[in-house]
Amino acid sequence: MYIGSHVSIKHGYLHAAKATHALGGKAFQYFPKNPRSLMVKEFSHDDASACLTFCKEQQIKSVAHTPYPTKLIPDKREIEDRIIDSILNDLHIAEACGSVGIVVHFGTTKTIEIIEAYQKMIEMLNRVLAQWDGQAKLLIENNAGGTNMGITLEEMVQVRELTDDPSKIGFCFDTCHAFASGLWNGEDWIQVVEKGEELGYFEHLEVIHMNNSKYPFRSRKDRHANLTKGHISPEQIQMLIHSKALKNKLVILETPKDEGITHQDEISLLNKWSFGGQM
Numbered sequence: 365m366y367i368g369s370h371v372s373i374k375h376g377y378l379h380a381a382k383a384t385h386a387l388g389g390k391a392f393q394y395f396p397k398n399p400r401s402l403m404v405k406e407f408s409h410d411d412a413s414a415c416l417t418f419c420k421e422q423q424i425k426s427v428a429h430t431p432y433p434t435k436l437i438p439d440k441r442e443i444e445d446r447i448i449d450s451i452l453n454d455l456h457i458a459e460a461c462g463s464v465g466i467v468v469h470f471g472t473t474k475t476i477e478i479i480e481a482y483q484k485m486i487e488m489l490n491r492v493l494a495q496w497d498g499q500a501k502l503l504i505e506n507n508a509g510g511t512n513m514g515i516t517l518e519e520m521v522q523v524r525e526l527t528d529d530p531s532k533i534g535f536c537f538d539t540c541h542a543f544a545s546g547l548w549n550g551e552d553w554i555q556v557v558e559k560g561e562e563l564g565y566f567e568h569l570e571v572i573h574m575n576n577s578k579y580p581f582r583s584r585k586d587r588h589a590n591l592t593k594g595h596i597s598p599e600q601i602q603m604l605i606h607s608k609a610l611k612n613k614l615v616i617l618e619t620p621k622d623e624g625i626t627h628q629d630e631i632s633l634l635n636k637w638s639f640g641g642q643m
């Protein structure tokens with residue numbers, strides 16, 4: 365596993381990679397640009413390629429996360445082009461930094477009928493894929509389930525397969541979202557893996573967002589907690605860490621940094637747990 369956390373790019377991409385190294389991390393996630401905007405960024409190619417080189421030397425892996433307004437099922441047609449352009453911009457930055465891909469949340473909607481919503485999401489993905497031939501992949505993340513969409517492994521696999529080029533699509537599994545949505549109850553990881561393998565989910569899994577949950581199982585609430593402070597027990601997290609399904613994947617903490625535990629502490633905790641052996 366490549367363990368690390370979400371880090372800031374305030375001082376650039378190379379600095380983010382170096383900050384990861386200083387934290388004892390072997391992986392990191394970053395927002396390629398302002399996380400609150402879809403504005404296309406003119407990025408420094410020198411900084412990005414210095415990041416790529418440093419990561420190769422240190423054997424650090426990275427992944428980008430699309431800005432919050434990146435909706436795969438937009439409510440208004442007017443913003444579709446802006447979302448597509450923004451996603452392509454994120455892919456270009458990720459590629460230049462040598463990242464495995466960009467994480468994008470499975471779409472949700474409160475206004476469109478469900479079948480139409482899936483069709484819209486596939487159409488949006490196809491528009492991106494038609495303009496992208498790099499190595500960086502689109503990594504679809506499961507939702508906590510505010511709206512019932514993107515909460516099952518079946519949906520992830522189906523949407524991927526229905527696009528024009530599934531080879532450019534992979535997955536990101538968020539443990540807090542999986543627990544909050546009802547996908548994983550903390551105890552049934554072995555069954556989740558069995559089902560995921562049968563469906564062809566795990567072979568395309570690239571990234572795990574390793575977060576505890578501030579709310580109980582099936583609460584449908586997206587509130588990340590520190591590893592030792594939520595409703596998922598340390599034993600249940602260790603069950604995941606030791607699972608073969610996570611072998612060679614990026615494991616990224618998106619946990620609070622202002623509640624008494626630092627990412628450095630949590631990275632060393634995960635490293636300690638991971639030495640407990642394979643199950």
Ligand SMILES: [Zn+2]
Pocket residue numbers: 505538573618
């Ligand atoms: Zn996440």
